Amino acid sequence: MDILQISGIALTGAVLAVVLKQKAPPMAVLLSVAVGVIIFLLVLGKIGAIVDILRQLSERADISSIYLGTLLKIIGIAYIADFIAQICRDADQGAFATKVELAAKIMVLVLAVPIVVAVLQALLRLVP
Amino acid sequence: MEVLRELIQTIIVIVVLAVLVEMLLPGGDMRRYVKMVMGLLIIMAILQAAAGVVNSQFMQDVPAVTVSDTGAPPLEDIMAVGQELAGKDRDKAEQQFSEGLSRQVLALVGMNPEVQAVDAQVSLDGENSDIREITIIFNVEDESGAGGQQASNGIGGDLGVQPVVVDLDRKSPADEQSPAKTATTEQKKAAAELTKMVSQFYNLKPDQVKYKFEE
Numbered sequence: 426m427d428i429l430q431i432s433g434i435a436l437t438g439a440v441l442a443v444v445l446k447q448k449a450p451p452m453a454v455l456l457s458v459a460v461g462v463i464i465f466l467l468v469l470g471k472i473g474a475i476v477d478i479l480r481q482l483s484e485r486a487d488i489s490s491i492y493l494g495t496l497l498k499i500i501g502i503a504y505i506a507d508f509i510a511q512i513c514r515d516a517d518q519g520a521f522a523t524k525v526e527l528a529a530k531i532m533v534l535v536l537a538v539p540i541v542v543a544v545l546q547a548l549l550r551l552v553p
Numbered sequence: 554m555e556v557l558r559e560l561i562q563t564i565i566v567i568v569v570l571a572v573l574v575e576m577l578l579p580g581g582d583m584r585r586y587v588k589m590v591m592g593l594l595i596i597m598a599i600l601q602a603a604a605g606v607v608n609s610q611f612m613q614d615v616p617a618v619t620v621s622d623t624g625a626p627p628l629e630d631i632m633a634v635g636q637e638l639a640g641k642d643r644d645k646a647e648q649q650f651s652e653g654l655s656r657q658v659l660a661l662v663g664m665n666p667e668v669q670a671v672d673a674q675v676s677l678d679g680e681n682s683d684i685r686e687i688t689i690i691f692n693v694e695d696e697s698g699a700g701g702q703q704a705s706n707g708i709g710g711d712l713g714v715q716p717v718v719v720d721l722d723r724k725s726p727a728d729e730q731s732p733a734k735t736a737t738t739e740q741k742k743a744a745a746e747l748t749k750m751v752s753q754f755y756n757l758k759p760d761q762v763k764y765k766f767e768e
Contacts, residue, residue: 540593
């Protein structure tokens with residue numbers, strides 16, 4: 426029944442934000458941030474189970490834990506950047522949202538560089 | 554056939570893993586980037602599985618490349634510190650082993666009351682920590698004391714009596730001390746027997762165990 430709890434929090438927050446947006450727009454932004462953080466914290470504990478399954482599958486497929494760790498890091502960066510960019514857009518700060526997304530893209534590519542190099546090396550060694 | 558079965562199983566697991574991870578991907582503009590990295594990782598996984606089947610070594614140094622972005626100190630530094638720690642531990646263990654052996658040799662030698670050992674120096678081989686040489690140091694002057702104490706205790710009877718040596722050729726008082734510092738024949742004989750016993754006890758060659766007399 427967690428989904429009902431989360432839906433209730435989101436609906437309440439939305440109604441309150443609509444009301445607050447007329448009278449005190451800054452408070453509406455703060456409320457949306459607070460609701461977002463609360464929902465994120467509620468589902469944070471359940472992510473561990475998914476990560477465990479992913480680890481078991483990667484061990485079964487003989488994939489190095491470094492690769493899986495990199496992939497999870499990249500997914501985390503993408504989610505956090507998406508979350509913050511959305512909050513910035515809610516606060517009518519589209520420029521900040523774009524900058525956060527740009528930073529996230531650069532970080533994802535930096536994390537991906539070793540993997541790209543590894544794939545390239547492996548493919549070049551395949552050539553006789 | 555078994556190898557092919559293993560390969561297909563591994564690829565199935567990789568595909569299931571990829572589908573699971575794709576479900577986790579965020580929406581929006583970031584999805585394309587994460588999907589690209591995920592595709593590369595799947596290529597790596599399939600290549601690893603294929604390399605395992607053909608026993609090829611072309612994936613051997615791949616993990617070393619990926620360690621560079623972890624923020625931890627370089628692997629060489631960690632290995633150097635680890636080797637330094639291992640060396641210190643080894644030296645300490647060798648020192649403790651040497652001291653323990655020295656005490657053991659002293660206890661063995663102490664079973665013979667004719668001579669009194671004051672020290673046993675054990676030198677070890679550097680690589681395997683084998684015993685290279687044992688040098689037992691006997692005290693010359695305490696022989697009479699030990700014998701006298703034994704005689705007073707009534708153990709051994711006349712064994713504690715030191716042989717009387719009448720030296721008529723003694724010339725000056727300065728020369729009196731030098732003959733007293735040398736070990737008697739009985740002491741040397743007892744020391745040689747003890748040395749032989751120690752070499753047999755530790756399964757060493759006779760020339761690896763030496764003795765000397767000091768004041």
